[in-house]
Amino acid sequence: MNLFDSVLEIAKGGELVSSYCEKCEKYVWPPKYYCNYCNSKVLFKIVKREGRILAKGYSNIPGKKGIFAVGEFNGIRIIGTIKDKMMVGESIIMQEIRVTNGRLDIIFVSSST
Amino acid sequence: MKVAITSSDTQKFTKNTNYTVSEIASRSIVSLLSKSKIQKAEVDGLIVSSNSFEPYLSNIVSEMVGLKPKFSTKVENLCNSGTSGILLAYSLIRSGICKAVLVTGVEKQDSPGNKLIWDISRGIYDMPVHWASLYANNHFQKFGTREKDLALISLKNHRNANKNPNAIFFDKTFTFSQIIGAVEVAAPLRKFDCCYPCEGVSSVLLVSEDLSVKFEQPIWIVGISQSNQGASIATITDNLDGILSTRIAAKEAFRQADLVPSDIDIAELHDAFSILEIIAYEDIGFVSKGDGKKMYKKHRPFTNKRGGLLGCGHPIGATGIDQTNEIVLQLQGLAGQRQVANANIGLVHNMAAAGTSTTIIILQK
Numbered sequence: 001m002n003l004f005d006s007v008l009e010i011a012k013g014g015e016l017v018s019s020y021c022e023k024c025e026k027y028v029w030p031p032k033y034y035c036n037y038c039n040s041k042v043l044f045k046i047v048k049r050e051g052r053i054l055a056k057g058y059s060n061i062p063g064k065k066g067i068f069a070v071g072e073f074n075g076i077r078i079i080g081t082i083k084d085k086m087m088v089g090e091s092i093i094m095q096e097i098r099v100t101n102g103r104l105d106i107i108f109v110s111s112s113t
Numbered sequence: 114m115k116v117a118i119t120s121s122d123t124q125k126f127t128k129n130t131n132y133t134v135s136e137i138a139s140r141s142i143v144s145l146l147s148k149s150k151i152q153k154a155e156v157d158g159l160i161v162s163s164n165s166f167e168p169y170l171s172n173i174v175s176e177m178v179g180l181k182p183k184f185s186t187k188v189e190n191l192c193n194s195g196t197s198g199i200l201l202a203y204s205l206i207r208s209g210i211c212k213a214v215l216v217t218g219v220e221k222q223d224s225p226g227n228k229l230i231w232d233i234s235r236g237i238y239d240m241p242v243h244w245a246s247l248y249a250n251n252h253f254q255k256f257g258t259r260e261k262d263l264a265l266i267s268l269k270n271h272r273n274a275n276k277n278p279n280a281i282f283f284d285k286t287f288t289f290s291q292i293i294g295a296v297e298v299a300a301p302l303r304k305f306d307c308c309y310p311c312e313g314v315s316s317v318l319l320v321s322e323d324l325s326v327k328f329e330q331p332i333w334i335v336g337i338s339q340s341n342q343g344a345s346i347a348t349i350t351d352n353l354d355g356i357l358s359t360r361i362a363a364k365e366a367f368r369q370a371d372l373v374p375s376d377i378d379i380a381e382l383h384d385a386f387s388i389l390e391i392i393a394y395e396d397i398g399f400v401s402k403g404d405g406k407k408m409y410k411k412h413r414p415f416t417n418k419r420g421g422l423l424g425c426g427h428p429i430g431a432t433g434i435d436q437t438n439e440i441v442l443q444l445q446g447l448a449g450q451r452q453v454a455n456a457n458i459g460l461v462h463n464m465a466a467a468g469t470s471t472t473i474i475i476l477q478k
Contacts, residue, residue: 004231004233007233008233029234029345029347030232030233030234030345030347031233054353055247055250055251055353056247056250057238057243057246057247057249057250057299057300058246058297058299058300059238059240059242059243059246059298059299059300060296060297060298060299060300061240061242061298061299064237064238064239064240064243068236068238068243070247070346070353076347077234077346077347077349078234078236078347079234079235079236079238079243079346080236081236081237088251088254100237101237103233103235103236103237103239104233104236104237105236105237106236
């Protein structure tokens with residue numbers, strides 16, 4: 001199983017994992033076998049669910065409708081769906097992690113809810 | 114060793130046809146060769162820029178048009194493929210390996226390059242318009258850019274395309290009301306803020322300084338640079354208010370040319386989405402950060418006289434080549450109805466995938 005398939009398989013169980021370099025103490029995302037900073041071999045590590053919104057938008061494309069945002073979690077950036085009325089810079093948590101049509105499908109909610 | 118572009122060709126951009134990529138590429142190469150003083154035996158390099166999966170494409174094309182070049186390959190760099198091919202051709206000539214390199218960009222409408230499947234960071238919002246809308250929202254919020262500013266870009270480029278017979282929207286006219294009232298795709302971007310992927314082909318011939326003497330109007334590449342910052346949306350700049358690869362590539366190209374942005378008379382900018390043209394104005398340095406919306410008040414440089422990607426359509430591997438062709442034709446005084454007065458220096462801006470890669474080329478008479 002390749003790296004991305006592994007991430008998706010684990011996401012089906014409700015967790016997001018990324019490569020993590022123990023030497024640099026940094027997540028490496030999108031997932032890779034080696035650290036971008038020191039070239040060490042990296043491990044998979046669960047990404048903490050607390051983050052913040054970097055940017056947001058609204059998609060009107062059939063099958064992909066919804067408010068979406070770039071969330072930053074421990075230095076990794078990923079796009080997910082936001083359910084609440086939230087502002088850029090606001091603290092969020094990954095409420096739900098799943099796979100839809102072979103893509104990561106993550107729901108972000110405000111950390112204050 | 115200086116490098117010039119001497120000849121060019123673009124065929125009309127269309128919806129999908131039954132022709133193969135090699136057949137489409139051949140049409141443009143034969144057309145260029147018939148218009149140019151270059152002899153087939155003198156062409157010692159062929160680069161085909163395309164996102165097509167067709168293996169051995171450049172050698173198939175070589176055989177189809179009767180070339181036996183010293184060097185032949187396909188170049189793929191998503192939407193930035195065309196100018197990547199030109200950069201490779203330039204390097205081959207500068208190094209002395211080749212003296213005359215043909216670069217042909219070709220794409221089918223259903224190109225595999227229309228979407229970057231690899232980027233797991235995009236989640237289910239994996240269309241290019243999604244990342245473009247994030248840039249637009251951010252620009253609106255930080256700098257007060259409005260939908261009207263986007264619509265004015267789209268209107269300008271579609272009107273320019275009405276003077277370009279090769280543009281897919283050559284015979285389609287749109288009003289400001291139609292553009293600003295069009296269906297929303299990903300807010301604030303509407304239908305006519307988004308380019309239309311299409312089929313197309315475009316070619317240029319690059320030659321060495323010694324070979325250039327046989328051509329009447331060589332146009333010199335005085336600056337050429339590329340920057341690559343990764344592939345995923347995870348690598349974009351923290352504040353989303355600019356495209357880092359464009360800033361780096363532009364700075365280096367201007368340094369090579371010993372020129373500044375105010376020296377540019379005409380520019381072809383990568384307006385895959387209207388907001389990207391506004392951001393390009395700022396990152397290239399035509400205006401200050403945040404002032405992209407004020408650019409339409411400036412008389413120079415002329416921008417996207419070809420019609421841009423918005424008006425011409427976007428045959429991915431061919432776009433950067435056709436952008437370059439437009440600047441070459443303008444500097445040669447051969448741009449027909451689109452010709453601008455006193456154009457001496459032009460710039461090409463071609464980029465890919467959320468701005469993770471940009472090429473800048475500066476051309477001079």
